[in-house]
Amino acid sequence: MRKMICIACPIGCHLEVSDDLIVTGNQCPKGETYAINELKNPMRIVTSTVVIEGAIHKRLPVRTASEIPKNLIMDCMKQINHVVVKAPVKMGDVIIKNVLNTGVDIIASRSMKKL
Numbered sequence: 001m002r003k004m005i006c007i008a009c010p011i012g013c014h015l016e017v018s019d020d021l022i023v024t025g026n027q028c029p030k031g032e033t034y035a036i037n038e039l040k041n042p043m044r045i046v047t048s049t050v051v052i053e054g055a056i057h058k059r060l061p062v063r064t065a066s067e068i069p070k071n072l073i074m075d076c077m078k079q080i081n082h083v084v085v086k087a088p089v090k091m092g093d094v095i096i097k098n099v100l101n102t103g104v105d106i107i108a109s110r111s112m113k114k115l
């Protein structure tokens with residue numbers, strides 16, 4: 001039996017998943033989908049920052065454009081930590097294309113003008 005909290009909406013149902021993957025405690029079907037995915041292939045949005053040169057701030061917030069497998073987060077962070085970009089940057093600009101061959105880009109979370 002595994003216990004977890006569904007994060008698919010703000011209600012946060014307390015879920016229980018039996019060894020044969022029967023989900024209880026969910027108030028809607030999304031909870032079952034969340035619980036099964038969380039056990040079989042957990043996915044996460046990754047947020048971080050990269051160094052930016054020539055901008056008002058020294059670091060630019062970035063994130064994955066969509067979720068990536070949870071087990072790739074550390075390798076993803078290693079790639080992000082090596083990136084240096086130059087201002088200006090627009091929100092949504094691709095910072096790393098197809099990170100770790102996931103098909104997901106790392107994108108800028110905000111715009112940042114030149115100094």
Ligand code: SF4
Binds near residue numbers: 009026028031
């Ligand atoms: S099971 Fe449905 S209602 Fe409950 S937290 Fe998940 S999405 Fe929300």
